[in-house]
Structures are given as C-alpha cells and as structure tokens.
Amino acid sequence: MSARIRNAAKAVTGARMRSASRPRGLWVEVDPGFHVGNDRRQFLGSITGTPREGFRAFGPQSDFLGMFDELDAAKVAVAAAASSVAAAAEVEPQLS
Template identity: 40%
Template sequence: MNDLHQHPAGVLWACVEDGFHVGSRDGEFLGYVDRQPDGHYFAFNARAQHLGEFSALHDATTAVLAASESPAPLSGANEDAIGVS
C-alpha cells in the first residue's frame, strides 16, 4: 500500500493504508486525507483540524495543500501563553 503520487510544487502524497493519504513537502508533514465508508474524503491539516468533506480525492488533497500554504491562527488561547509567566 505504498501508492505514491507526485504533485506539483514538490508535494508528495503517500497512500499509507487503503483510503488514508498523507501529504508532505520536502519531508515536512502537510496533513492527511481519510476516505469515509460512504466514499467521501475528509481532509485535515497538519494539526488534525478538519478542513472539509470532499467527493473527490484530488479536491481533498488540494484543500490540504492550500491550508499548508496559508498561515493558520493558533486554535487555543493557551498556545500563545506557553512559556509565559
């Protein structure tokens, strides 16, 4: 199950398990796509935040790539305070 797909901009998608695809660029984890029992795909960013549901694998991987290219705000206020007294 090492079905590898090369995409533009040096992005590599690996099918690590049936229906589970992991994206990386230059060794950096971008996120993943998980096929659901109904055939739709859920896309997640590198922080496992749900990006949406898609009917096509290509659309889901495109969403992960787009999320990796735009800075995302931290989801929790405590993340900003780490290390601050």
C-alpha cells in the same frame, strides 16, 4: 554566462512558477483509504476515505478541513491549508 547555463536557469525559474499554481507535495496511501501528504519542508496533512463515502481532509495540525467528493480536491484543500499555516508562522513572532 554561457547559453547552456542561462537556459538551465530559465528552466528552473519557469518550473518554480508553474509549481506554485499546482497542489504540492508527495502523497502516499499508507493504508487503504488513508493518504498522507508531505513536501520537502513540512507535513501537509492527511486524507481519509474512499470515492464511495467521500474524502475527509485534515490539515497539518489535524484540524478538519472538510468533506470532498474527489481525492484531488481534498489534496488541494490540504495543500492550501498547509501553505496558510506556513505563511502565518513566518509572520507571527515566536514566543520564547
């Protein structure tokens, strides 16, 4: 394997490890005070509110997660809830 390919593989692996510790997803403010999160695989959830009134976070199935003073804290909570829902779906068998 060439050094260039080996270095590229290491960079990708390192990026995966770093991204696991950060909130994930693309966040878009679709209306004033209404943020929606998505990643390549799933809908993460939504956040409503403003810095003055606080931010209400909702999970991927619109379940209320809590009130937060900061938008970034709400994003972390939504991403964590979406991760736990995705992990549970992989563990639990599907009913047919």
